[in-house]
Amino acid sequence: MRGGARCGRGATTRAGRRSSRARPAATERIPGRSRPPPGRGTASEGAALFARHCAACHGKDARGGSAEELAGATRPLNTPAADKTVGSYWPYATTLFDFIRRAKPMAAPGTLNADEVYALSAWLLHINGVIAADAVMDARTLPAVRMPNRDGFIRIEAN
Numbered sequence: 622m623r624g625g626a627r628c629g630r631g632a633t634t635r636a637g638r639r640s641s642r643a644r645p646a647a648t649e650r651i652p653g654r655s656r657p658p659p660g661r662g663t664a665s666e667g668a669a670l671f672a673r674h675c676a677a678c679h680g681k682d683a684r685g686g687s688a689e690e691l692a693g694a695t696r697p698l699n700t701p702a703a704d705k706t707v708g709s710y711w712p713y714a715t716t717l718f719d720f721i722r723r724a725k726p727m728a729a730p731g732t733l734n735a736d737e738v739y740a741l742s743a744w745l746l747h748i749n750g751v752i753a754a755d756a757v758m759d760a761r762t763l764p765a766v767r768m769p770n771r772d773g774f775i776r777i778e779a780n
């Protein structure tokens with residue numbers, strides 16, 4: 622029902638006004654308001670999953686390929702052509718989890734189970750220097766991750 626309503630609004634083409642509604646629901650989520658699902662994963666589990674499902678587009682070490690880089694930022698955010706990676710830019714780890722869960726892998730979204738999404742999130746957070754190699758990501762630890770750019774955004778009320 623909710624999904625249908627969302628699709629209906631997205632399909633409306635009233636020049637610009639409704640266009641943001643056509644985006645995937647992930648961008649509309651307010652991080653921290655909904656609890657991630659049960660499950661768990663670590664960076665070492667995530668490394669193998671990334672090689673299998675993601676590296677073809679994002680590169681072996683997530684440094685970019687045909688798709689954008691997800692790690693290894695060298696140009697700071699306050700410089701031209703800044704590197705907006707998971708580690709340098711994303712304010713919430715829960716958004717990363719939600720995005721992977723809904724949108725990835727690109728050709729088969731929704732096919733990864735919660736453990737796999739926790740593991741992929743753990744690996745991406747680890748290679749970005751945000752969490753330790755052996756940190757377990759689950760419904761309790763993931764929302765508690767403090768992202769480096771957490772305070773880099775200004776809250777704007779849309780309505």
Ligand code: HEC
Pocket residue numbers: 671674675676677678679687688689691705706707717720721724725726727728741
């Ligand atoms: C077929 C190519 C392809 C595969 C495979 C793929 N991606 Fe992507 N990914 C993309 C493209 C293209 C984008 C940019 C467009 C978008 O946001 O959808 C992207 C965007 C992303 C982003 C957002 C980057 C940002 O900063 O906006 C993340 C995170 C991500 N991918 C993670 C993954 C993970 C994890 C996997 C494996 C489970 C994966 N991708 C597999 C092509 C791919």
